[in-house]
Amino acid sequence: MIVTSAVRHAAAGTAAVLLALPAPSATASPVTSTATVTSTTTFSSTAAVASSATVTSSLDSLRTSLREPTPPARQYVDRARLGLKGTQVQSLPGAPDVPSVSALSWVVADASSGEVLAARNAHRKLPPASTLKALFALTALPHHEASEQHTVADSELTGIGDGSSLVGVKEGYTYKVSDLWNGVFLSSGNDAVHVLAAMNGGWESMSRQMQEKARSLGALDTQVVSPDGYDAAGQVSSAYDLAVFGRAGLQDPAFVRYCSTRYADFPAGSWSYGIANTNRLLTGADGVDRYPGLIGIKNGYTSNAGNTLISAARRGDRTLVVTVMNPQSGGGLAVYEEARELLDWGFEAADVVRPVGSLLPVPTEPTVPAKAAAGAGNRAVAVARESRDARADSRAPRAGARAAAAAAPAKDPARGEEPSGASAGLPLALVGSACAAALALWGWRRRVAHRAG
Numbered sequence: 001m002i003v004t005s006a007v008r009h010a011a012a013g014t015a016a017v018l019l020a021l022p023a024p025s026a027t028a029s030p031v032t033s034t035a036t037v038t039s040t041t042t043f044s045s046t047a048a049v050a051s052s053a054t055v056t057s058s059l060d061s062l063r064t065s066l067r068e069p070t071p072p073a074r075q076y077v078d079r080a081r082l083g084l085k086g087t088q089v090q091s092l093p094g095a096p097d098v099p100s101v102s103a104l105s106w107v108v109a110d111a112s113s114g115e116v117l118a119a120r121n122a123h124r125k126l127p128p129a130s131t132l133k134a135l136f137a138l139t140a141l142p143h144h145e146a147s148e149q150h151t152v153a154d155s156e157l158t159g160i161g162d163g164s165s166l167v168g169v170k171e172g173y174t175y176k177v178s179d180l181w182n183g184v185f186l187s188s189g190n191d192a193v194h195v196l197a198a199m200n201g202g203w204e205s206m207s208r209q210m211q212e213k214a215r216s217l218g219a220l221d222t223q224v225v226s227p228d229g230y231d232a233a234g235q236v237s238s239a240y241d242l243a244v245f246g247r248a249g250l251q252d253p254a255f256v257r258y259c260s261t262r263y264a265d266f267p268a269g270s271w272s273y274g275i276a277n278t279n280r281l282l283t284g285a286d287g288v289d290r291y292p293g294l295i296g297i298k299n300g301y302t303s304n305a306g307n308t309l310i311s312a313a314r315r316g317d318r319t320l321v322v323t324v325m326n327p328q329s330g331g332g333l334a335v336y337e338e339a340r341e342l343l344d345w346g347f348e349a350a351d352v353v354r355p356v357g358s359l360l361p362v363p364t365e366p367t368v369p370a371k372a373a374a375g376a377g378n379r380a381v382a383v384a385r386e387s388r389d390a391r392a393d394s395r396a397p398r399a400g401a402r403a404a405a406a407a408a409p410a411k412d413p414a415r416g417e418e419p420s421g422a423s424a425g426l427p428l429a430l431v432g433s434a435c436a437a438a439l440a441l442w443g444w445r446r447r448v449a450h451r452a453g
Helices: 002-020 030-066 079-083 129-143 177-185 190-199 203-216 239-249 253-259 334-349 368-395 399-407 421-452
Strands: 105-110 115-120 149-151 174-176 263-268 271-276 294-302 306-315 318-325
Touching: 105 239, 105 334, 115 239, 115 334, 129 177, 129 190, 129 203, 129 239, 129 253, 129 294, 129 306, 149 177, 174 177, 177 190, 177 253, 177 263, 190 203, 239 253, 239 294, 239 306, 239 318, 253 294, 306 334, 318 334
Parallel strands: none
Antiparallel strands: 105 115, 105 318, 149 174, 263 271, 294 306, 306 318
């Protein structure tokens, strides 16, 4: 069928050429015409190749310019190292010496990457005192707007431990949630913690929520018994876990706003009184110089825990988190001075030490049933998607498909399928050959007629 069609096209093409072309002069040369056509074809082909090469080169250049830079190789971090006793640090040439401080446990970490730059007894379980309020805030802060108002009931102030620090919350008074959080962060008020805990399910529920939050952050050393940090049997945390809480808090603007506030007014009915943050590194009180760039976060003290502190400071484009637990010398203010020394060291040594650990949670592999369920779910979604796409295609073919169908050659009726690209081009080639033959025959006839004349 293809050959028959080609012959038919060739015959028609030949007749059209013989009828349409004027008679050439005696000096006309078909060879010259053929050479011209060949030259033009060669030039066009060469230009096309050159153009294609230029386009290809431009595309390659564009891809190269748009290629993302290769990210720096991640440093290997041996997480088990933080479980070792004593000071852990990997200094490079030029690194300053780690300060010799008296705290039972401490950590210096980069807040952005979570890399632990140095640590001492990082996972030693110790009473956290009011630094546990950082975990309380991480857990409870998202549940209520700062402008929400709450009237305190007498039951919400029961059970506060003897000797607790208080901000002065009173039964029957109405407070904004932001006032209560100022009481938690600035005055370390256990009364404010009790009220906020009551607003979030109660004391026992709050303890469970905090425990779950700690586990979700990868803080496995912490056991929550009393959400305000008051000494309780079995309640412990670690310098590592406190650093995890501090780093997580820095990612919450509300947390940062409260923990970095130095002074605030606390309402008392028709009047108010001023409260000051008890973090001396932040306020510069009691002979402790303010630390430049300090953000917060939370200090604490009980007779069982001693002095504890979570500090964060920013210098340039780097933010560090430092935790200090129970200094053994230097008095009640030593926790601030030891934190100052560790912050200074961290900013100086950050680029000349290798990390000895990470504050990021250890990634866990899903169980086999979980993997199977996920795979089945993905397959179900894929099947549903394919079915939906097939139905959509059957109802409304895309514009590109319609254009392709209109441009495609007719199907071969004998075989019931569309001809391939090579078969579709065959009739055109035969037509071209027939036209060339017609031109040659026409030229020969003219030469014979000229000689006869």
